[in-house]
Amino acid sequence: MKSQDIRATFLRFFEEKSHLIVPSAPLVSKDDPTLMFVNSGMAPFKEYFLGNGIPKKNRIADTQKCLRVSGKHNDLEEVGYDTYHHTLFEMLGNWSFGDYFKKEAIAWAWELLTEVFKIDKDILYVTVFEGSEEDNLPMDTEAYELWKQFIPENRILKGSKKDNFWEMGDQGPCGPCSEIHVDIRSKEEKAKIDGKDLVNNDHPQVVEIWNLVFMQFNRKADGSLENLPNKHIDTGMGFERLCMVLQGVQSNYDTDVFTPIIREIETITDTKYGVNTKQDIAIRVICDHIRTVAFSIADGQLPSNTGAGYVIRRILRRAVRYGFTFLDKKEPFMYRLTTVLSEKMGVAFPELKDQKQLIENVIKEEEASFLRTLEQGLLLLDGIISSSKSTQISGEKAFELYDTFGFPIDLTSLILSEKGFTLDEKGFQEELQKQKNRSRAASETSTEDWIVLREDAFEEFVGYDYLEAEVKITKYRKITSKKDGELYQLVFNLTPFYPEGGGQVGDTGFLKDHQGDLVYIIDTKKENNLIIHYTKNLPSHLNDIFQAVVSSEHRKLSASNHSATHLLHQALRSILGTHVEQKGSLVKPASLRFDFSHFAKVTADELRDIENFVNARIEGKLPLEEKRNIPLKQAIEDGAMALFGEKYGDTVRSIKFGKSVELCGGIHVKNTSDIWHFKIVSEGAVAAGIRRIEAITNEAVKNFYVDTHSTLSEIKNVLNNAQEPVKAVQNLQEENADLKKQIEQLLKEKAANVSQTIQNQLQEINGVQFLATKVDLDANSIKNIAFGLGQKHENLFLVFATSTGNDKAMITCYISKELANERGFDAGKVVSELGKLIHGGGGGQNFFATAGGKNPGGIPKALEKAKEYVI
RNA sequence: GGGGAUGUAGCUCAGUUGGCUAGAGCGCUACGCUGGCAGCGUAGAGGUCGUGGGUUCGAGCCCCAUCUUCUCCA
Numbered sequence: 048m049k050s051q052d053i054r055a056t057f058l059r060f061f062e063e064k065s066h067l068i069v070p071s072a073p074l075v076s077k078d079d080p081t082l083m084f085v086n087s088g089m090a091p092f093k094e095y096f097l098g099n100g101i102p103k104k105n106r107i108a109d110t111q112k113c114l115r116v117s118g119k120h121n122d123l124e125e126v127g128y129d130t131y132h133h134t135l136f137e138m139l140g141n142w143s144f145g146d147y148f149k150k151e152a153i154a155w156a157w158e159l160l161t162e163v164f165k166i167d168k169d170i171l172y173v174t175v176f177e178g179s180e181e182d183n184l185p186m187d188t189e190a191y192e193l194w195k196q197f198i199p200e201n202r203i204l205k206g207s208k209k210d211n212f213w214e215m216g217d218q219g220p221c222g223p224c225s226e227i228h229v230d231i232r233s234k235e236e237k238a239k240i241d242g243k244d245l246v247n248n249d250h251p252q253v254v255e256i257w258n259l260v261f262m263q264f265n266r267k268a269d270g271s272l273e274n275l276p277n278k279h280i281d282t283g284m285g286f287e288r289l290c291m292v293l294q295g296v297q298s299n300y301d302t303d304v305f306t307p308i309i310r311e312i313e314t315i316t317d318t319k320y321g322v323n324t325k326q327d328i329a330i331r332v333i334c335d336h337i338r339t340v341a342f343s344i345a346d347g348q349l350p351s352n353t354g355a356g357y358v359i360r361r362i363l364r365r366a367v368r369y370g371f372t373f374l375d376k377k378e379p380f381m382y383r384l385t386t387v388l389s390e391k392m393g394v395a396f397p398e399l400k401d402q403k404q405l406i407e408n409v410i411k412e413e414e415a416s417f418l419r420t421l422e423q424g425l426l427l428l429d430g431i432i433s434s435s436k437s438t439q440i441s442g443e444k445a446f447e448l449y450d451t452f453g454f455p456i457d458l459t460s461l462i463l464s465e466k467g468f469t470l471d472e473k474g475f476q477e478e479l480q481k482q483k484n485r486s487r488a489a490s491e492t493s494t495e496d497w498i499v500l501r502e503d504a505f506e507e508f509v510g511y512d513y514l515e516a517e518v519k520i521t522k523y524r525k526i527t528s529k530k531d532g533e534l535y536q537l538v539f540n541l542t543p544f545y546p547e548g549g550g551q552v553g554d555t556g557f558l559k560d561h562q563g564d565l566v567y568i569i570d571t572k573k574e575n576n577l578i579i580h581y582t583k584n585l586p587s588h589l590n591d592i593f594q595a596v597v598s599s600e601h602r603k604l605s606a607s608n609h610s611a612t613h614l615l616h617q618a619l620r621s622i623l624g625t626h627v628e629q630k631g632s633l634v635k636p637a638s639l640r641f642d643f644s645h646f647a648k649v650t651a652d653e654l655r656d657i658e659n660f661v662n663a664r665i666e667g668k669l670p671l672e673e674k675r676n677i678p679l680k681q682a683i684e685d686g687a688m689a690l691f692g693e694k695y696g697d698t699v700r701s702i703k704f705g706k707s708v709e710l711c712g713g714i715h716v717k718n719t720s721d722i723w724h725f726k727i728v729s730e731g732a733v734a735a736g737i738r739r740i741e742a743i744t745n746e747a748v749k750n751f752y753v754d755t756h757s758t759l760s761e762i763k764n765v766l767n768n769a770q771e772p773v774k775a776v777q778n779l780q781e782e783n784a785d786l787k788k789q790i791e792q793l794l795k796e797k798a799a800n801v802s803q804t805i806q807n808q809l810q811e812i813n814g815v816q817f818l819a820t821k822v823d824l825d826a827n828s829i830k831n832i833a834f835g836l837g838q839k840h841e842n843l844f845l846v847f848a849t850s851t852g853n854d855k856a857m858i859t860c861y862i863s864k865e866l867a868n869e870r871g872f873d874a875g876k877v878v879s880e881l882g883k884l885i886h887g888g889g890g891g892q893n894f895f896a897t898a899g900g901k902n903p904g905g906i907p908k909a910l911e912k913a914k915e916y917v918i
Numbered sequence: 919g920g921g922g923a924u925g926u927a928g929c930u931c932a933g934u935u936g937g938c939u940a941g942a943g944c945g946c947u948a949c950g951c952u953g954g955c956a957g958c959g960u961a962g963a964g965g966u967c968g969u970g971g972g973u974u975c976g977a978g979c980c981c982c983a984u985c986u987u988c989u990c991c992a
Contacts, residue, residue, distance in 0.1 A: 352988085352989070352990090353919080353992095354919090354992090357990090357991090357992095416988095419988095420988080420989080423988090446990095447922080447923090449989090449990070450921080450922060450923090450989070450990045450991080451921095451922045451923045451924095451988085451989060451990075452922095452923075452988080452989065452990090453988075453989045453990070454989095479990090479991085482920090482921065482922090482990070482991055482992095483991060483992075484991095485920060485921060485991075485992095486919080486920050486921070486990090486991045486992040487920090487991085487992060488920085489919065489920040489921085489991095489992080490919050490920070490992055528919095529919095530919070530920095826975090826976085827939080830939060831939070833939095834938095834939060855975095856975095857975065858975085859975095864938085875937090878975080879975095882975075887975065888974095888975070889974090889975040889976075890937080890975080890976085891937050891975090891976080892937060892938065894938075895937075895938075895939095896937075896975090896976095897937085897975050897976060898975050898976095899974085899975030899976080900975075
C-alpha cells in the first residue's frame with residue numbers, strides 16, 4: 048500500500064464513522080503562547096478541550112503535520128541516528144469532543160488496524176494505565192476490560208504514569224492513555240526475546256504506533272486533579288511508522304515517504320545510502336530536516352535569529368553540517384531537494400507546490416550564509432590551535448567560538464582530534480549551562496490558577512461595533528514575570544477590546560466601576576480563543592458591572608494603519624506583480640510594517656508609484672464593505688486571498704475597499720478617506736526573497752511633515768534663507784574642507800617659523816641640547832615642532848608651555864629617545880612634577896609627555912624649574 | 919525576551935596596560951622601467967576610527983546611550 052493510500056484510507060474510515068475530515072492546521076501555532084510549533088495532533092484543538100470554543104462537529108479526524116525538536120523522546124541531536132524519530136512527522140488522529148469515549152475509540156482503532164489494514168493481530172501489544180499513588184488514581188480497568196475482548200490478556204501491558212498518563216502541560220486537561228505497539232522483528236529475533244519486554248524500550252522494530260488518550264481530568268496549578276465536565280477522546284497515530292509496518296520495511300526511511308528524497312540526495316552528493324554508517328546518518332538527517340524546513344517556510348515561518356525562526360535555522364544548519372562533514376558538500380545543495388519534495392508531497396500539502404520558488408530561494412541563501420559562518424569559524428579555530436600552548440583546548444575558548452561565532456561544537460571537536468588536540472568537553476558544557484540559566488532566569492514567568500467569579504462559557508467580542516460596553520468579570524488570574532513584574536489577566540462576559548491578532552496590536556483603555564474608580568487595561572491578547580485583558584492591578588470591586596472603554600485614539604490610528612496595509616498589499620500586487628504575497632504584518636498606532644515575497648529591491652520609482660496608488664484610493668473615499676460570517680468559499684469567490692500559514696474557520700469576515708478584498712478579523716476605518724494620507728518611510732530586505740516596507744498614515748504623516756518642514760526651515764534660517772539649501776550646505780562643506788587644509792598649512796608654516804627661532808635658543812648643558820620656553824601654539828603644533836626638531840637634532844631636552852584662555856595651561860616635554868634611554872630621563876615624570884605648578888597633572892612615555900592644568904600663572908616657575916633636570 | 923561579538927582608507931583587515939604625529943595588503947591616480955603582455959619601481963590621493971554624549975593633560979582603545987551586521991540561548 049502506498050503512503051498516499053494509507054493516509055486516504057485512514058480518513059475514509061473515520062469519515063464513515065461520522066467524523067468531519069479537516070485539513071492540517073499550519074505548523075506555526077499563533078494563538079498558543081506556550082507552543083512555538085504544533086507538536087501533536089491535538090494542539091490545534093486545544094481550545095475545544097479547554098472549553099473556550101465549540102468545534103464544528105463533535106467528531107473530527109485529520110492528518111496533522113507536527114514539529115518536535117525537544118521532548119522526552121526526541122532531542123534534535125538524536126534525529127538521524129535511529130530510523131524512527133523525526134523532527135517533522137504526520138499524525139493521524141480521530142477526536143471526540145464530549146461525544147464517544149473509550150469503548151468506541153478502542154473498538155475502532157482495533158478494527159482499522161486489523162481488519163482494514165490487515166495487520167496480524169499476533170504482532171500487536173497494548174498498554175493501559177496502571178494507576179498512580181501520587182495522584183491517588185486507580186488503574187484504568189475500564190480500558191483493560193474493553194481490550195480483553197480483542198486481545199489476549201498476556202499482551203495487555205500495564206504502564207506507569209510516565210508512559211500511560213497524558214498531560215497537555217503543567218496545567219490543563221489530562222487523562223490516562225492506552226497505546227498500541229507493534230513488533231515487526233523476524234521470527235528468530237522474536238524467539239530470542241519476548242516482544243512484551245521490548246515495548247516502550249526504544250527498540251527500532253518494537254514501536255508505538257497509536258496512542259489513545261482518554262481525557263477526563265483537569266490538572267490545576269497546585270498539582271491536584273478534578274474531573275472534567277465533558278470527557279474527550281484524543282488519538283494520534285504516527286503516519287510514517289504506520290507506513291513502515293504496512294509496507295513491510297524495517298525503517299521509516301525505507302518507506303515511500305522518504306525514499307524519493309534519499310534517491311535525490313544520493314544523486315546530488317554522489318553517495319549511496321546503506322553503504323557507510325556515518326554517511327547513512329547524514330543522509331537521514333538531511334532527508335528529515337529538508338521536510339521540516341520546507342514545510343515551515345511554506346507555512347510562513349522563515350529562518351531567523353529569534354523564536355520559532357531560530358529553531359528552523361538550527362535545523363537547517365544541522366543538516367548542512369552533516370552534509371559538509373560526511374558527504375563533503377561545501378556549497379549549497381539542500382535547496383535542490385525542494386523539487387522532489389514538492390512533487391511527492393504537493394498533493395497532500397499543496398502549499399509546498401505553491402511556495403516552491405520561495406522555499407528554494409530562502410534555503411539556498413541560508414545555506415550560503417551558514418557556509419560563510421563556517422569558513423570564518425575555521426579560520427578562528429586555526430588561530431586558537433596555533434596559539435595554544437597545550438594540546439587541550441579550553442571549554443571557554445570552544446564555547447566562545449560556538450556562542451559568538453556560531454561555529455558548531457561537533458565540528459570543533461572533529462577538527463581538533465584530526466590535529467591531535469583534545470577539547471575540554473566538561474568546561475564547554477558548563478559554559479553552555481551557564482548561558483541557559485541566564486536566559487531562563489530572564490524569561491521566567493509563573494501563572495496562578497484562574498479564579499472563576501461566574502460561569503459564562505463564551506466571551507463575546509463586540510469591538511467591531513462598540514468602543515464601550517458594560518461588562519462583568521468572569522474570571523481572572525495573576526501572572527508574575529521577571530520582566531513585567533506582577534500583572535493580572537481578566538476575562539469578561541463580553542468585550543469591546545480587540546485582542547492582538549492578524550498583525551494588529553491589542554487595544555488599550557480602562558475599566559470604570561460604580562464609584563468611578565479606574566483600572567487601566569494595558570494590552571489585550573487572545574489565548575486559545577480567550578480574550579485576555581492585562582492590567583497592573585486588580586479592580587477593588589470585582590463583582591461590579593464595569594464600564595469598559597477602549598482608547599479611541601489608539602483604535603483610530605491602528606484602524607487607519609490596518610486599512611492602509613490592505614491598500615498597500617493591493618498596490619504591491621498591482622505594481623510589482625501577483626507573485627507578491629503577504630509574509631508578515633505589524634499594525635500598531637504609530638506605524639505599519641508589511642513583509643512580502645519579492646525578489647528584488649523595490650526601486651525608488653516603484654515606491655513612488657505604490658504611494659500614489661494607495662493615496663489615490665484614499666482620495667477616492669472608498670467606503671468599507673464588511674461581511675461577517677460568510678462562508679470561506681464565498682469570500683474567495685469575491686476575490687479574497689487565503690494566506691499560507693493562517694488558520695481559517697468555515698465562516699470568515701471579509702473586508703473590502705474598492706477592489707481590495709481580504710479575509711481579516713482586524714479593525715478598519717469606515718472610509719479610506721479617514722486614513723488621511725499614506726507615506727512609506729523605509730524599504731529593505733528581511734530574508735532571501737522577502738522585502739519589508741514600513742509606512743505611516745494619519746497623524747503620523749502630519750507630524751512627519753510638520754517635523755521635516757520645521758527642520759528644513761531651521762536649516763534655511765541658519766543659512767540666511769538660502770534659496771537652495773542643499774547647494775548651500777555643499778558649498779559650506781567644500782569651503783570647510785578648504786579652510787581646514789589652509790589652516791593646517793598655515794599652522795605648519797607657523798610651526799616651521801617657531802621651530803626656526805627656537806633652534807637658535809637651544810642651550811647646551813652637560814651635553815644636552817636644552818630649551819624651556821613658552822610658545823603660542825596649539826597642542827598639535829607643539830607636538831609637530833618637537834618631533835620636527837627631534838629629527839634634526841640629537842640629545843634634545845625640550846619643555847614647552849602654552850596657555851589658552853585664562854584658566855588653561857599645558858606643558859609638553861620632549862626628550863630625544865637615545866638621551867632618555869642612556870641618561871634615564873623620563874618625560875612623563877617631568878611633566879607630572881612640573882604639572883603641579885600649574886595645578887594639574889599628566890603623563891606619557893619617557894620621551895614624550897604632556898600635562899594640563901588650570902593655573903597659567905605657574906608657567907614661569909615651571910619653566911625655571913625644568914632646568915634642574917639637566918644640571 | 920536574555921547574553922556575546924562586530925563596525926578603522928574603495929575592499930580585506932592590523933592597531934599591545936589610554937600616549938612611539940592612524941597603519942598594512944589589494945585597489946585607484948600620475949610618472950617611470952620592461953620590445954609587447956604579465957610584472958616591477960617611485961610618488962600621490964583617499965579616514966567624521968558607526969553615531970551622540972562623558973571621563974582624561976591626552977581616547978580608535980575606558981564609561982553611558984543608540985544604530986548596523988553576525989551569533990548563541992529561551
